[in-house]
Amino acid sequence: MSVRTAPAHRVVAAVAVAGLVALGAAACGGTTKNSTDNAGSGGGPKPSASANPGAPTKKGLTVAYLPKQVNNPYFTISDTGGKKAVEALGEKYKEVGTSSGTDTAGQVSYVNTLTQQRVNAIAVSAQDPGAMCTALNQARRGGVKVVTYDSDTNAGCRDVFVSQASSEDLGRTEVQLMAQQIGGKGQIAILSAAQTATNQNTWIGFMKDELKKPQYKDIQLVKVAYGNDDAQTSFQQTQGLLQQYPNLKGIISPTTVGIKAAAQYLSGSKYKGKVQLTGLGTPNDMRAYVTNGTVKAFELWDPAKLGALAGYTAVALASGQISGAPGQTYTAGDLGTFTIGADSVVVLGKPTVFDKSNIGQFDF
Ligand code: RAM
Numbered sequence: 001m002s003v004r005t006a007p008a009h010r011v012v013a014a015v016a017v018a019g020l021v022a023l024g025a026a027a028c029g030g031t032t033k034n035s036t037d038n039a040g041s042g043g044g045p046k047p048s049a050s051a052n053p054g055a056p057t058k059k060g061l062t063v064a065y066l067p068k069q070v071n072n073p074y075f076t077i078s079d080t081g082g083k084k085a086v087e088a089l090g091e092k093y094k095e096v097g098t099s100s101g102t103d104t105a106g107q108v109s110y111v112n113t114l115t116q117q118r119v120n121a122i123a124v125s126a127q128d129p130g131a132m133c134t135a136l137n138q139a140r141r142g143g144v145k146v147v148t149y150d151s152d153t154n155a156g157c158r159d160v161f162v163s164q165a166s167s168e169d170l171g172r173t174e175v176q177l178m179a180q181q182i183g184g185k186g187q188i189a190i191l192s193a194a195q196t197a198t199n200q201n202t203w204i205g206f207m208k209d210e211l212k213k214p215q216y217k218d219i220q221l222v223k224v225a226y227g228n229d230d231a232q233t234s235f236q237q238t239q240g241l242l243q244q245y246p247n248l249k250g251i252i253s254p255t256t257v258g259i260k261a262a263a264q265y266l267s268g269s270k271y272k273g274k275v276q277l278t279g280l281g282t283p284n285d286m287r288a289y290v291t292n293g294t295v296k297a298f299e300l301w302d303p304a305k306l307g308a309l310a311g312y313t314a315v316a317l318a319s320g321q322i323s324g325a326p327g328q329t330y331t332a333g334d335l336g337t338f339t340i341g342a343d344s345v346v347v348l349g350k351p352t353v354f355d356k357s358n359i360g361q362f363d364f
Pocket residue numbers: 068072074075125150151193199229254255256257280281
Protein backbone atom coordinates (compact mmCIF):
# COMPACT_ATOMS: atom_id res chain seq x y z
CA MET A 1 0.00 0.00 0.00
CA SER A 2 1.24 3.48 -0.69
CA VAL A 3 0.33 6.96 0.43
CA ARG A 4 0.61 9.95 -1.80
CA THR A 5 -0.53 13.47 -2.20
CA ALA A 6 -1.91 14.24 -5.62
CA PRO A 7 -0.06 16.85 -7.68
CA ALA A 8 -1.64 20.21 -8.37
CA HIS A 9 -4.03 20.31 -11.30
CA ARG A 10 -5.14 23.14 -13.50
CA VAL A 11 -8.12 25.21 -12.51
CA VAL A 12 -11.27 23.83 -14.06
CA ALA A 13 -13.77 26.20 -15.60
CA ALA A 14 -16.81 26.51 -13.42
CA VAL A 15 -20.07 25.30 -14.82
CA ALA A 16 -23.20 25.69 -12.81
CA VAL A 17 -25.04 22.44 -12.53
CA ALA A 18 -28.61 22.87 -11.44
CA GLY A 19 -29.79 20.74 -8.55
CA LEU A 20 -30.41 17.32 -9.94
CA VAL A 21 -32.61 14.93 -8.11
CA ALA A 22 -32.15 11.23 -8.66
CA LEU A 23 -35.68 10.22 -9.40
CA GLY A 24 -35.81 6.63 -8.38
CA ALA A 25 -33.81 3.50 -7.77
CA ALA A 26 -33.72 2.39 -11.39
CA ALA A 27 -32.99 5.81 -12.79
CA CYS A 28 -30.71 7.20 -10.16
CA GLY A 29 -26.99 7.34 -10.56
CA GLY A 30 -24.96 4.56 -9.17
CA THR A 31 -27.58 2.64 -7.28
CA THR A 32 -26.68 -0.91 -8.05
CA LYS A 33 -29.20 -3.67 -8.27
CA ASN A 34 -27.33 -5.04 -5.30
CA SER A 35 -27.45 -1.87 -3.28
CA THR A 36 -31.07 -1.29 -4.21
CA ASP A 37 -31.94 -4.69 -2.82
CA ASN A 38 -29.92 -3.89 0.26
CA ALA A 39 -30.88 -0.25 0.51
CA GLY A 40 -30.32 0.67 4.11
CA SER A 41 -28.47 -2.58 4.78
CA GLY A 42 -25.10 -2.69 6.39
CA GLY A 43 -26.29 -1.87 9.87
CA GLY A 44 -25.03 1.68 9.73
CA PRO A 45 -26.61 4.79 11.18
CA LYS A 46 -29.65 5.96 9.18
CA PRO A 47 -29.63 9.60 8.06
CA SER A 48 -31.69 11.70 10.43
CA ALA A 49 -34.13 14.01 8.69
CA SER A 50 -32.85 16.93 10.70
CA ALA A 51 -30.01 19.08 9.51
CA ASN A 52 -29.37 22.79 9.75
CA PRO A 53 -28.92 24.22 6.26
CA GLY A 54 -27.94 27.57 7.78
CA ALA A 55 -25.15 26.14 9.97
CA PRO A 56 -21.79 27.77 9.33
CA THR A 57 -19.19 25.76 7.40
CA LYS A 58 -16.75 24.41 9.98
CA LYS A 59 -13.08 25.18 9.32
CA GLY A 60 -10.02 23.00 9.74
CA LEU A 61 -11.85 19.72 9.07
CA THR A 62 -9.81 16.86 7.63
CA VAL A 63 -11.32 15.26 4.53
CA ALA A 64 -9.53 12.09 3.44
CA TYR A 65 -9.89 10.76 -0.10
CA LEU A 66 -9.60 7.01 -0.61
CA PRO A 67 -9.85 6.35 -4.37
CA LYS A 68 -10.15 2.89 -5.89
CA GLN A 69 -6.55 3.19 -6.95
CA VAL A 70 -4.01 5.98 -6.38
CA ASN A 71 -1.87 5.51 -9.48
CA ASN A 72 -4.81 5.80 -11.88
CA PRO A 73 -4.74 9.14 -13.75
CA TYR A 74 -8.53 9.38 -13.52
CA PHE A 75 -8.31 9.53 -9.72
CA THR A 76 -5.40 11.96 -9.86
CA ILE A 77 -7.74 14.32 -11.71
CA SER A 78 -10.75 13.68 -9.47
CA ASP A 79 -8.85 13.97 -6.21
CA THR A 80 -6.96 17.05 -7.31
CA GLY A 81 -10.39 18.59 -7.97
CA GLY A 82 -11.35 17.48 -4.46
CA LYS A 83 -8.22 18.99 -2.94
CA LYS A 84 -8.92 22.40 -4.47
CA ALA A 85 -12.53 22.41 -3.30
CA VAL A 86 -11.72 21.24 0.22
CA GLU A 87 -8.80 23.63 0.72
CA ALA A 88 -10.77 26.57 -0.65
CA LEU A 89 -13.28 25.95 2.14
CA GLY A 90 -10.50 26.18 4.74
CA GLU A 91 -10.25 22.43 5.36
CA LYS A 92 -7.39 19.93 5.22
CA TYR A 93 -7.15 17.43 2.39
CA LYS A 94 -5.36 14.13 2.33
CA GLU A 95 -5.35 11.17 -0.01
CA VAL A 96 -4.48 7.57 0.78
CA GLY A 97 -5.06 4.39 -1.17
CA THR A 98 -3.85 1.24 -2.79
CA SER A 99 -1.99 1.04 -6.06
CA SER A 100 -4.08 -1.92 -7.25
CA GLY A 101 -7.74 -1.65 -8.21
CA THR A 102 -8.42 -5.09 -6.71
CA ASP A 103 -6.94 -4.68 -3.21
CA THR A 104 -10.17 -4.74 -1.23
CA ALA A 105 -8.34 -5.68 2.00
CA GLY A 106 -6.07 -2.69 1.47
CA GLN A 107 -9.06 -0.38 1.19
CA VAL A 108 -10.51 -1.76 4.44
CA SER A 109 -7.27 -1.22 6.26
CA TYR A 110 -7.07 2.38 5.06
CA VAL A 111 -10.59 3.01 6.40
CA ASN A 112 -9.53 1.61 9.79
CA THR A 113 -6.43 3.80 9.86
CA LEU A 114 -8.41 6.93 8.94
CA THR A 115 -10.93 6.12 11.68
CA GLN A 116 -8.12 5.84 14.23
CA GLN A 117 -6.72 9.13 12.98
CA ARG A 118 -10.15 10.68 13.64
CA VAL A 119 -10.51 12.38 10.27
CA ASN A 120 -13.78 14.27 9.96
CA ALA A 121 -14.85 12.77 6.64
CA ILE A 122 -13.86 10.08 4.18
CA ALA A 123 -14.58 10.29 0.43
CA VAL A 124 -14.15 6.81 -0.96
CA SER A 125 -14.52 5.08 -4.34
CA ALA A 126 -15.30 1.45 -3.55
CA GLN A 127 -13.55 -1.44 -5.27
CA ASP A 128 -16.31 -3.74 -4.01
CA PRO A 129 -19.84 -2.94 -2.77
CA GLY A 130 -19.66 -4.84 0.52
CA ALA A 131 -16.02 -5.27 1.55
CA MET A 132 -15.70 -1.98 3.43
CA CYS A 133 -19.16 -1.95 5.05
CA THR A 134 -18.16 -2.99 8.55
CA ALA A 135 -15.17 -0.65 8.61
CA LEU A 136 -17.16 2.28 7.19
CA ASN A 137 -19.98 1.84 9.67
CA GLN A 138 -17.50 1.68 12.53
CA ALA A 139 -16.08 4.97 11.25
CA ARG A 140 -19.58 6.48 11.05
CA ARG A 141 -20.46 5.38 14.57
CA GLY A 142 -17.30 7.18 15.68
CA GLY A 143 -18.56 10.39 14.06
CA VAL A 144 -16.78 10.23 10.68
CA LYS A 145 -18.97 11.28 7.73
CA VAL A 146 -18.69 8.93 4.76
CA VAL A 147 -19.24 9.98 1.16
CA THR A 148 -18.77 7.52 -1.66
CA TYR A 149 -17.94 9.00 -5.04
CA ASP A 150 -17.46 7.32 -8.44
CA SER A 151 -18.17 3.78 -7.15
CA ASP A 152 -20.63 3.13 -4.35
CA THR A 153 -20.71 0.78 -1.39
CA ASN A 154 -24.04 -0.61 -0.16
CA ALA A 155 -26.39 2.24 0.67
CA GLY A 156 -26.43 1.43 4.39
CA CYS A 157 -22.67 1.90 4.72
CA ARG A 158 -22.28 5.55 3.72
CA ASP A 159 -24.05 8.86 4.25
CA VAL A 160 -24.21 10.03 0.62
CA PHE A 161 -23.15 8.64 -2.76
CA VAL A 162 -21.90 11.30 -5.18
CA SER A 163 -22.58 9.79 -8.59
CA GLN A 164 -20.90 11.03 -11.75
CA ALA A 165 -24.08 10.78 -13.85
CA SER A 166 -27.18 8.66 -14.08
CA SER A 167 -25.90 5.07 -14.17
CA GLU A 168 -28.80 4.12 -16.36
CA ASP A 169 -27.94 6.80 -18.93
CA LEU A 170 -24.29 5.78 -18.91
CA GLY A 171 -25.05 2.11 -19.52
CA ARG A 172 -27.65 2.72 -22.22
CA THR A 173 -25.71 5.42 -24.09
CA GLU A 174 -22.61 3.25 -24.34
CA VAL A 175 -24.68 0.59 -26.12
CA GLN A 176 -26.23 3.28 -28.34
CA LEU A 177 -22.78 4.59 -29.31
CA MET A 178 -21.56 1.08 -30.08
CA ALA A 179 -24.65 0.21 -32.12
CA GLN A 180 -24.17 3.32 -34.29
CA GLN A 181 -20.51 2.51 -34.81
CA ILE A 182 -21.08 -1.11 -35.93
CA GLY A 183 -24.24 -0.43 -37.94
CA GLY A 184 -26.45 -2.28 -35.48
CA LYS A 185 -25.01 -5.72 -36.22
CA GLY A 186 -22.43 -8.19 -34.97
CA GLN A 187 -20.65 -9.56 -31.93
CA ILE A 188 -19.51 -7.21 -29.19
CA ALA A 189 -17.61 -7.65 -25.93
CA ILE A 190 -17.18 -5.59 -22.79
CA LEU A 191 -13.76 -4.93 -21.28
CA SER A 192 -14.43 -3.94 -17.68
CA ALA A 193 -12.33 -3.06 -14.63
CA ALA A 194 -12.40 -5.26 -11.50
CA GLN A 195 -14.99 -8.01 -11.41
CA THR A 196 -16.38 -6.60 -8.14
CA ALA A 197 -16.46 -2.90 -9.13
CA THR A 198 -19.84 -1.46 -8.15
CA ASN A 199 -19.87 1.27 -10.79
CA GLN A 200 -18.86 -0.87 -13.76
CA ASN A 201 -21.22 -3.68 -12.75
CA THR A 202 -24.11 -1.25 -12.48
CA TRP A 203 -23.41 0.19 -15.93
CA ILE A 204 -23.01 -3.30 -17.43
CA GLY A 205 -26.40 -4.24 -15.95
CA PHE A 206 -27.98 -1.34 -17.84
CA MET A 207 -26.03 -2.21 -21.02
CA LYS A 208 -27.47 -5.73 -20.93
CA ASP A 209 -30.92 -4.34 -20.38
CA GLU A 210 -30.54 -1.92 -23.29
CA LEU A 211 -29.38 -4.79 -25.53
CA LYS A 212 -32.70 -6.57 -24.93
CA LYS A 213 -34.51 -3.93 -27.00
CA PRO A 214 -35.66 -5.12 -30.45
CA GLN A 215 -33.43 -2.65 -32.30
CA TYR A 216 -30.38 -4.53 -31.04
CA LYS A 217 -31.57 -8.00 -32.04
CA ASP A 218 -28.62 -8.40 -34.43
CA ILE A 219 -26.03 -7.53 -31.77
CA GLN A 220 -24.67 -10.32 -29.57
CA LEU A 221 -22.74 -9.63 -26.38
CA VAL A 222 -20.28 -12.55 -26.40
CA LYS A 223 -18.13 -11.84 -23.35
CA VAL A 224 -17.41 -9.57 -20.40
CA ALA A 225 -13.66 -9.53 -19.75
CA TYR A 226 -11.92 -7.92 -16.77
CA GLY A 227 -8.74 -5.88 -17.07
CA ASN A 228 -8.74 -4.89 -13.37
CA ASP A 229 -7.88 -1.27 -14.21
CA ASP A 230 -4.37 -2.51 -14.92
CA ALA A 231 -2.97 -1.37 -18.28
CA GLN A 232 -1.13 -4.58 -19.08
CA THR A 233 -3.97 -6.89 -18.06
CA SER A 234 -6.43 -4.79 -20.05
CA PHE A 235 -4.15 -4.89 -23.13
CA GLN A 236 -3.83 -8.68 -22.87
CA GLN A 237 -7.56 -9.12 -22.34
CA THR A 238 -8.21 -7.12 -25.52
CA GLN A 239 -5.78 -9.30 -27.43
CA GLY A 240 -7.48 -12.39 -25.97
CA LEU A 241 -10.95 -11.20 -26.98
CA LEU A 242 -9.87 -10.82 -30.60
CA GLN A 243 -8.21 -14.21 -30.64
CA GLN A 244 -11.25 -15.87 -29.14
CA TYR A 245 -13.79 -13.99 -31.28
CA PRO A 246 -12.25 -13.28 -34.70
CA ASN A 247 -15.56 -11.83 -35.91
CA LEU A 248 -15.81 -9.36 -33.08
CA LYS A 249 -17.17 -6.03 -34.31
CA GLY A 250 -16.80 -3.89 -31.23
CA ILE A 251 -15.64 -3.47 -27.64
CA ILE A 252 -17.25 -1.32 -24.96
CA SER A 253 -14.80 -0.48 -22.18
CA PRO A 254 -16.44 1.44 -19.31
CA THR A 255 -13.13 2.25 -17.64
CA THR A 256 -10.53 4.87 -18.46
CA VAL A 257 -7.70 2.38 -18.00
CA GLY A 258 -9.41 -0.32 -20.08
CA ILE A 259 -10.40 1.87 -23.02
CA LYS A 260 -6.93 3.36 -23.26
CA ALA A 261 -5.24 -0.06 -23.25
CA ALA A 262 -7.74 -1.44 -25.77
CA ALA A 263 -7.16 1.57 -28.05
CA GLN A 264 -3.42 1.03 -27.76
CA TYR A 265 -3.79 -2.60 -28.78
CA LEU A 266 -6.22 -1.94 -31.64
CA SER A 267 -4.24 0.96 -33.08
CA GLY A 268 -1.17 -1.23 -33.48
CA SER A 269 -3.06 -4.17 -34.97
CA LYS A 270 -4.84 -5.17 -38.16
CA TYR A 271 -8.12 -4.44 -36.36
CA LYS A 272 -7.56 -0.68 -36.30
CA GLY A 273 -10.66 1.07 -37.66
CA LYS A 274 -12.33 -2.32 -38.24
CA VAL A 275 -13.14 -3.28 -34.66
CA GLN A 276 -14.92 -0.35 -33.02
CA LEU A 277 -14.18 0.80 -29.49
CA THR A 278 -16.23 3.00 -27.20
CA GLY A 279 -16.79 3.43 -23.48
CA LEU A 280 -15.48 5.83 -20.84
CA GLY A 281 -12.15 7.56 -21.32
CA THR A 282 -10.45 10.88 -20.69
CA PRO A 283 -10.03 13.15 -23.72
CA ASN A 284 -6.30 13.47 -23.06
CA ASP A 285 -5.82 9.67 -23.00
CA MET A 286 -7.93 9.13 -26.11
CA ARG A 287 -7.01 12.10 -28.31
CA ALA A 288 -4.33 10.25 -30.28
CA TYR A 289 -6.66 7.31 -30.97
CA VAL A 290 -9.47 9.56 -32.18
CA THR A 291 -7.02 11.41 -34.42
CA ASN A 292 -5.56 8.20 -35.90
CA GLY A 293 -8.98 6.66 -36.60
CA THR A 294 -8.98 3.90 -33.97
CA VAL A 295 -11.85 5.41 -31.98
CA LYS A 296 -14.89 7.32 -33.23
CA ALA A 297 -16.67 8.44 -30.05
CA PHE A 298 -16.65 7.77 -26.30
CA GLU A 299 -17.86 9.58 -23.21
CA LEU A 300 -17.01 10.80 -19.71
CA TRP A 301 -17.88 13.37 -17.08
CA ASP A 302 -15.30 15.81 -15.72
CA PRO A 303 -13.52 13.82 -12.98
CA ALA A 304 -12.29 17.04 -11.29
CA LYS A 305 -15.86 18.18 -10.78
CA LEU A 306 -16.79 14.79 -9.36
CA GLY A 307 -13.95 15.02 -6.83
CA ALA A 308 -14.92 18.58 -5.97
CA LEU A 309 -18.57 17.64 -5.44
CA ALA A 310 -17.49 14.80 -3.15
CA GLY A 311 -15.47 17.32 -1.10
CA TYR A 312 -18.28 19.87 -0.85
CA THR A 313 -20.68 17.11 0.17
CA ALA A 314 -18.30 15.78 2.83
CA VAL A 315 -17.87 19.25 4.33
CA ALA A 316 -21.63 19.96 4.27
CA LEU A 317 -22.20 16.68 6.14
CA ALA A 318 -19.42 17.34 8.67
CA SER A 319 -20.75 20.86 9.22
CA GLY A 320 -24.28 19.57 9.90
CA GLN A 321 -25.78 21.44 6.92
CA ILE A 322 -27.08 18.14 5.54
CA SER A 323 -27.52 14.71 7.10
CA GLY A 324 -27.84 12.73 3.86
CA ALA A 325 -31.63 12.45 3.88
CA PRO A 326 -33.34 12.66 0.47
CA GLY A 327 -34.70 16.11 -0.35
CA GLN A 328 -32.00 18.10 1.43
CA THR A 329 -30.36 20.83 -0.64
CA TYR A 330 -26.89 22.33 -0.34
CA THR A 331 -24.47 24.50 -2.24
CA ALA A 332 -21.32 23.02 -3.75
CA GLY A 333 -19.24 26.13 -4.42
CA ASP A 334 -19.19 27.13 -8.08
CA LEU A 335 -20.74 23.79 -9.12
CA GLY A 336 -24.08 25.12 -7.93
CA THR A 337 -26.88 23.76 -5.77
CA PHE A 338 -27.58 20.05 -5.40
CA THR A 339 -30.46 18.08 -3.92
CA ILE A 340 -30.00 14.68 -2.32
CA GLY A 341 -32.10 12.08 -4.15
CA ALA A 342 -33.47 8.61 -3.40
CA ASP A 343 -31.06 6.30 -1.54
CA SER A 344 -29.06 9.39 -0.55
CA VAL A 345 -27.57 9.73 -4.04
CA VAL A 346 -26.44 13.06 -5.51
CA VAL A 347 -25.85 13.21 -9.27
CA LEU A 348 -23.16 15.47 -10.75
CA GLY A 349 -24.76 15.88 -14.18
CA LYS A 350 -24.71 14.62 -17.74
CA PRO A 351 -21.58 13.17 -19.32
CA THR A 352 -20.03 14.57 -22.50
CA VAL A 353 -19.66 12.51 -25.69
CA PHE A 354 -16.26 13.18 -27.29
CA ASP A 355 -15.46 12.73 -30.98
CA LYS A 356 -13.17 14.39 -33.47
CA SER A 357 -15.43 17.43 -33.71
CA ASN A 358 -15.11 18.47 -30.05
CA ILE A 359 -12.23 16.61 -28.40
CA GLY A 360 -9.88 19.54 -29.02
CA GLN A 361 -11.90 21.65 -26.61
CA PHE A 362 -11.15 19.46 -23.57
CA ASP A 363 -8.00 19.23 -21.53
CA PHE A 364 -8.26 16.50 -18.86
C1 RAM B 1 -11.59 3.98 -14.11
C2 RAM B 1 -12.17 3.56 -12.78
C3 RAM B 1 -13.27 4.48 -12.33
C4 RAM B 1 -14.26 4.74 -13.43
C5 RAM B 1 -13.57 5.28 -14.65
C6 RAM B 1 -14.51 5.51 -15.80
O1 RAM B 1 -10.69 5.02 -13.94
O2 RAM B 1 -12.64 2.25 -12.89
O3 RAM B 1 -13.91 3.89 -11.22
O4 RAM B 1 -15.27 5.63 -13.03
O5 RAM B 1 -12.58 4.34 -15.06
